Amino acid sequence: MAGPSCRQSRYIDDFMKAYSLFSLARNAMSYHRNWQRAWRSPDPKSKYDVVIIGGGGHGLATAYYLATQCGINNVAVIEKGWLGGGNTGRNTTIVRSNYLLDASAGMYEHAMKLWEGLSQELNYNVMFSQRGLLHLAHSVHDMQEIGRRGNAIHLNGIDSEFLTPEQVKEMLPIINLNCRYPVMGGLLQKRGGTARHDAVAWGYARGADAAGVDIIQNCEVRGVRVESNTVVGVETSRGFIGAGKVGSVAAGHSSVIAEMAGFKMPLECYPLQALVSEPIKPIIDCVVMSNGIHVYVSQSDKGELVVGSGSDAYNSYSQRGSFDLIEHTVGPLCELFPLFSRLRMLRQWAGIVDVTVDRSPILSKTPVKNLYFNCGWGTGGFKATPGSGHAFAHSIAAGEMNEIAAPFSIDRFNSGALIDEGAAAAVAH
Amino acid sequence: MSQSQRLSQGGMIDRSKPISFAFDGRQYTGYQGDTLASALLANGVRLMGRSFKYHRPRGAIAAGSEEPNALVQLETGAYTEPNTRATCIELYDGLVAKSQNRWPSLEFDIGAVNSLVARFLPAGFYYKTFMWPASMWMTYEKFIRKAAGLGVSPVEDDPDVYHGTYAHCDVLVIGGGPAGISAATAAAGSGARVMLLDEGSEYGGALLGTSDNAAAKSYIDSALGALGQSENVRLLSRTTATGYYDYNYITALEKVTDHLGPGNGGDAPRQRFWKIRAKQVVIAAGSIERPLIFADNDRPGMMLANAVGVYINRYGVLPGNDVVVFTNNDSAYQVALDASAAGATVTVVDTRRNVSADLKSKLEQNNIRLFEGHAISSVQGGKGVESVRIMELSADGESLQGQAWEIVCTCVATSGGWTPSCHMFSQSGGKLKYEESIAGFIPDSSRAKNSCPNVSAGSCNGVFTTQECIAQGVEAGISAAGAAGRSGSVPSVDTFAVNEIPQGAIAPLWLVPTVHPVGEGKAKHFHDFQNDVTAADIHLAAREGFVSVEHLKRYTTTGMATDQGKTSNLNALAIMANIQGVSIPEVGTTTFRPPYTPLTLGAVGGQESRELFIQERKTPMHEHHVASGAVFEDVGDWKRPWYLPKEGEDMHAAVQRETLAVRESVGMLDASTLGKIDIQGKDAVKLLEMVYTNNWQKLAIGSCRYGLMLNEHGMIFDDGVTTRLGENHYHMTTTTGGAARVMNWLEEWLQTEWPEWEVYCTSVTEQWAVLAINGPKARDLLRDLTDIDVSKDAFPFMTMREGTVADVPARVYRISFTGELSYEINVPARYGKHLIEALTEAGKKYDLVPYGTETMHVLRAEKGFIIVGQDTDGTVTPHDMDMDWIVSKTKEEYLGNRAQARVDTRREKRPQLIGLLTEDPTVVLPEGAHIVAEVLDKPPMPTIGHVTSSYMSPNAGRSIALALLQDGINRKGETVSLSMMDGTVHKAKVTDTVFVDKEGVRVRG
Amino acid sequence: MFIINCPYCGDRDQTEFSCHGEAHIPRPTNTATMTDEEWGDYVFFRSNPKGYHRERWLHDHGCRRWFNALRHTVTDEFVATYKVQDPRPQIPGDGDQS
C-alpha cells in the first residue's frame, strides 16, 4: 500500500494552473479573467472502470487516490446535487486521531498523516489547522475514560497529553471549571484541530479532475444494475452508466443505494445538527469537546463559534432536526462558557448521518460482486476523509479491503467483532 | 454640530425627551424614540462601521433588521455585545457604542490597506495561497484570524438573566404591519386565541415610515387597543419570530429590557425566549427593499430608498440635504417626494424610460429633476458619498453611453425593488415560486408542508399597497381562525390608505453596467455589503465552476454574514442567472435556515444553565452528609458522598481510614440512589428469566439473588440484586446510572414483545431510603435497633426480612457489595433522615464510620466485585468477566443468549478480567494504564490490556488492581509490563480477582 | 418539533417522547438454530427507508406506553400512530398492508 504522499502533486503539471501567490498575482493583473474551472463539467461516458457514487469528501478522495496512486484514471464521481453538499459541507470540521481502539486509531491516524500534507499535495489550501483538541473530563468516570484512551493513544504512537484543571484553565481562560460536573481534567491532542470543510471537497475535486476523473454533478443514481450477482453499472438521472466496479460513498443515502442493489445495511439515518455564532475576534484557540456536559465548540478562521449539537434519535432524511436539541446544546455551551451568553447564534442546520450500531464506519465488500461500500461514518467521518479515501481507493483497486480498511468490514455485524468506540468510551465525533 | 440633520418637525420621536449617548468616544444627543442609527444620522454621522474584508467605510443602508453595515459594539465590560445593528438599537440615556473591525479608529483604519490590495484578494483567494512553506500556515492563520471576526466577545460572565417559556395559540400572526394587525383583528374577532408578534418597538410596520404616519398611528392604536382588550390575544412587540419548525412550532425572541439600557431592567429578564405552538400561522412579515448594484454602491450615505423615507418620516431625520433617488421601479418616487417635502434637493435617476405621466407630474410639481433611462456610473467620496455621476443606459441595459453628469449629493436612495420576506414560510418547509411581475419569490401556498398550516398575507405575499395588504390580512385571519376551529362572527375590519406609491412596473436591472467591465475598473459593485462580496466575485465563481447557488454562496461567502443576505441574496442569484443565461428560478435559492435574525445564546439556553442546568438529585439523607463534612461525587445526576474526611485528612487518608474501619468495626453507606423496580404479576418470573442470565424459577420468597443483564449483542449492560417479596412479587435493584435504562428495557420488552404477559413494573427508586451497614459489628448494631431476629440462622445471607428499624417500618436485605457482613436497610424515604440519625447515634458504641463511594469501590475491588461501566465497557461478556458461574446452562432462552455463540464472542483470547499485583506494592497503577505485549523504547507498542480499577488497599496491605487482559484467565501467574505515559514501566503479576478473604467467610459471618 | 398523537394521551409535544427505531421486528423464537448471519440481521440490520417508516415511540414523560407510528422520513410527517396490538395502518397510496 502506498504511503501518504506530501510532495506537490505531479498531476498538476501545468505550472500556470497551479495555485500560488504568484499565480494569484498574475491573475490579478488580468482581472482574474483567466482562472480556469476548478474542475470540468463533462457529460458522462458510457462506461468507466470505476464509478464512485457520491461527491462528498470521501467519494472525491477515493477518486483522487484511484487516479493518482492506483493507476485507475477512468473514473467517474456521480453526485446527485452539488459537490460537497452532503455532510462534507455541513460538519463542524473537527479533526483528531485520538481514538481508543486499534482499528480506529489505525484509520484516523492514517488520515491525520495525510491531512498534515494535504494542502501541498492538492495544491489547495484546506486550512488544516492543528490548533489542538481538548477533551474535558467531568467525573471520575470521565477521568477513567480519558485515562484509558490517553494511554491507548500514546501507545499507538499518537500524541496525547493529560491536563490538570489548572492547565485547562491556562489554555482556556474563559472556561468555567466549576460548572455543573466540574472539570476534573483534560486530554489534549495537539495535532488535532480543524480544516476548512468545503475546501477539502473542492481541493480533492480539482485534484481528481486534473488526474482525469469525470466529476458529474446533478446526476442522481437511481438504480444499481446487477447481472449474475455482479455490478455492471448504475442507472442515473442522466441515463445508464456502465462500470467495472462501483464504490458507494453516499453517506446519508447508503441504505438507499443498498436497497437498489438488493440488500440491507446495518445503518440508520439521523439528523445531526450544528450551529454557528456571529463572527467575533479570536476567543478560543483550540477545539473543546466535553462529553460530560455535551459541548463541542471551536472557532473558525472567519470568527464564528462552530458548535456541534446532537443527533435526533429518529430516522430522518430531512436535513432538519428538532429544536430542543439546539436548546440542549446552547444551555451547556453557556454553562461551560458563561460569557458566550451575550453572543448570538447566526445559523443552525442539520445533516443526515448514517450511523452503525458500533458507531464505526463500514468499508467493505458487499453481497454483490465488485460493489463496495464506504459508509457509516455517522457523526465523525470528516476527520477521516483523506484516510478513508486512500484506504478505499487501494482496496477497490485490489478488490480486497486493505489492512487499514479490513477491520471495518460488514462481516463484523455477524461475527460480533464490533469496533465499539462508543460503548468503550462514550465519545462522539 | 448638534443634530444638524434633524428636521424641525415631524417624526414619531419625543422631542421633549433628549437623550445623550456616546459613539466612538464622542457624546451626542438624540431623542426618545430614536434608534442609534437615526440618532447618528441626525447628528450628521454617516460613517458607522468598516466592512469585514476590505475594511471599507460603511454607513447604515437600512432602517431595520436587514442592516448589513452599521454593526456596533454596544456597551462595555460584562454588558458588551458585539455586532449589534445600530438600526435596531433603541436609544436610551447613557448608551455607549463603538464601531468595530477597525484599528486604530473608524476614520483611519489600517486594515483599509486590504482595500488597496483588493485585487489580490478575490473570492476564495485563501484557498489558492498561504500553502508554502507548509509549516507557516499556522502563522498565516493567526494573522487571518485576528483580521477576521467582527466585534469582540465579552470576557466577563453575563450579568443578565433570561426567561424562556412555552405558549400556545390558535393563530399566531408574525409581523405587525397592516397585514398582520388586520389578520390578528379578524382572527381574534372569530374567537381565536391569537398571538401577534412584531420585532419593532411599535406596531405598524411600513406604515410608521410613511409621511402620514400620524394618521396611521391612530389607526394602528385603535386596532391594537381593541386587540389589547381581548383576553384571548397576546401582543408581543420587540419580539422577533426567529425560527419556524415542524408542526407549527415557532420560536421568538422578546427583547424585554434591552431598550432600557444595561442594568435598568429591574427584576425583569433581559430577554424572553418564546416557544410557540400555533394551530395556524399567519405570516405577515412584510418585504425588504433591495439595493441596486452599481459601482461603489457602498459609500456611506447610500441607502435603501425606503430607509430614507423611514428616517425622514419616522425619525424626523434628513439623511442628506441633496438626495439622489436611484430606482428601477415606482415605489422610490414616494421617497423623492418625502425628501423634497423635508427640504432636500432631490434628483431622481430612473433606469426605465417609461415613467408614468402621473409620476412625472408629481415630480414636476415638487421641482424634482428626473433622469429617465439613466444610471449611476460612479461615485465620488470615500467616507461618505459626495457626488455621483450618471450616464444614459443603452436600450438593452447592458452598457452606459453618452456624457456623464455629475450630481452633488450626500445621500443616494436606491431601490431595486422589493423582496417579499419568505423566510418564515421557507423555514416551515414551504416552497417558493418566482413571480415575474414583481421580480421576486413569493410563497407557493399550494406547496406548504401539511404539518405546518400557514397562510402568508400582505407584502410578504407580493402585494404592495396598504389596502391590499389589509384585505389579505383580514382574509388570512378569518381563514386561519376557521382552520383552527374558530369561526365566530368577524367584526368588519377598517381599511386604511397612506401616501405611498406601489412598486408598480418594475424593470429589473440586476447589475448596473459600468464603463469598465465588471471587476476590471477600480470600482466595486457590492451586493453583500458585510462580507464584501461583489459582482466580480460572482463572475469569478462562475468562471471557476462554482455555479450552483450553494457553491456560489460558499465560495464567495455571499449571504453568510450576520444579515444572512436579506438585502443581497436575490441580487446575487440574479447576477449568476444572467451570467449563466438561465432564469432566476433555475438558479434557485439557498436554504433559509433559522434564526431569522441572530439570536442571543443566553436566551436560548440561559434559563436551563447554571443552577437549572441539570438537576442535582439528592437522597433524603443528603443534609446529614453535608453536616458530616462529606465531599460529594457526581454519579449520574446524583450527588453521592465520595469520602468523608476528618479534620486535616486528604482524600487518600480518609479513604484508607474508612476502608479499614469497615472491615474492622462497621461502616455505613447511603445506597439510596440504586435503581429500584417493583415487579408484580403472575408472569413476573418469566420476565426475570428473560432479562437475567441465570435461573430465577427456584428463588424462595424472602430470598435475594444477584443477576447480570445483557443486551441482544450479548454484552453486559447492568447488574443488581433482585429479591422475591411474594408469590408473584419481586424487588429489583439496578446500578445508579442504569436505573432508567433498565426500566425502559423491561417495559420495552413487555409492551412490545410480550404484551400478553401479566407483569407490572413500577419504579420505586425514591420510595426507599437505603443505608448499607457493613462490617463485623453490623449485626450488633442492627440488633440494637430492630425487632427482626438478626441471628445468623434466622436471617441468613442473601435473604430479606421485614420489620422495624429505629421504630420505622423497614425491609432489611442481607446482601453485600463489600464482602463483609452487611445489611441494606430500606425504609420509606420519609424516614431516611430519621434512620441515618438513629444509626449514627446507635453506632457510636460500635465505632460506626460513615463512608463514601470511593471506599465502597476499594472494598468491592478487594473482593473482585465488578462495577458495570468501570470494569465493563459495553464490549464484554460474562465470560470475559470470568463470570461463567452466573450464566445458566440449562435455560432455553434469555436476552443476549444467542449472541454469546457468535464467532467473535466465542473467540479465544478475548480480554478477560484478572487481578494485578504490582511488583512494587506501593505503586498504585493509574486506571487506564495499558499492559503492553512487549516493552519497546518508544511507542508504538502493541497493547494487550488495560487497568479498569486500581486502589491502595489497606486490607490487602498493598496496591491492587483489576484489569482486562487478552487471554487473561490463562495467564494467571504470569508477569506483565505496563508502560506509562512518562516512559516508566511497571511490572505486575496476573492473579485472580479476589484480594481479601478469598474464602468468603466474612460475608456469611 | 413534532406534535405526536399518543394513542393513549392524545396530542403532545415531541419532547415528552423518545423514538426507539424500527417497529415490527419480532424477536426470533428459534435462536438456537439461527446462523450468525440471521442473528446479525435481526439485531443490526434495519430497513432505514427514505420514505414511510414504521417505528416505535415511547411516551416517556406521559403514560410511559410504547406505541407505533407510521411516519415519512423525508417530510418527517406522521401519517398515524397506533397501539402495539393494533393493525398496521396503510401506507398512503399503497394498497399493500405490509
Added chain:
Amino acid sequence: MDSPVIATPLSAVKIDTDGFTALELGHISKINLRGDFDSPAVVGALTTLLGMQTDLAPNTFVSNGAATLFWLGPDERLVYTDRDPDAIISQWRNHTGTGAVDVSDYSTVLRLSGQKVRDVIASGAPFDMHPDNFSAGQCVQTRFGNASILLSNHADTPVFQLQVRWSFAEYVFNYIERVVKYV
C-alpha cells in the same frame, strides 16, 4: 427514642408572592394501581376499597374526599388516600390478582395557586394549560424542565397540584422560584 419525624423534600420552603403561591402538601399516601380497569374484579375493587367510579377518562382524575384517583395510563391509576396504604394494597392484590405498589414517598406534591400559575408552569412545560384544553378535573403527565410531572387542575381559579419525584423536587422548586419573578 422520640417518635420518628416524617420528612418531605420541600417542607422547609414555599413561595408566596403576588399572584402565585407554591406550597408542599406534606406527606400523602399514594398507591400505584395496575390492572385491566374494565375487568369486573378491578371495577369491584375500586368501588369497594375506595368508593370510586371507575370509568375515568384519560387525563382526568376524581376525588371523593377520602381518596383521589388519577388516570396515568391504560392499565395504571394513582390513588392518594387518607387510609393505610398497606391495607388497601393487600386487599387490592387479593381482589384483583394484579399489581399495587406503595409509592407514597416516591414523589411529593406541590399546591400551586394564583393567577400566574399557568404562566409559571408554561416556563418549563410544553403542555397547553389554557382552560379550553385543561380544565378542573383534568390531569396531565408532562415535562417541566427535565422533570416528569403529574399536573392536575383542581379549580380554574386556578389551583393546580404538581407531583414530582422526590429527587427532582428541589430542582423543580428552584425552577419555579426562578421563573415566578419573570412572568
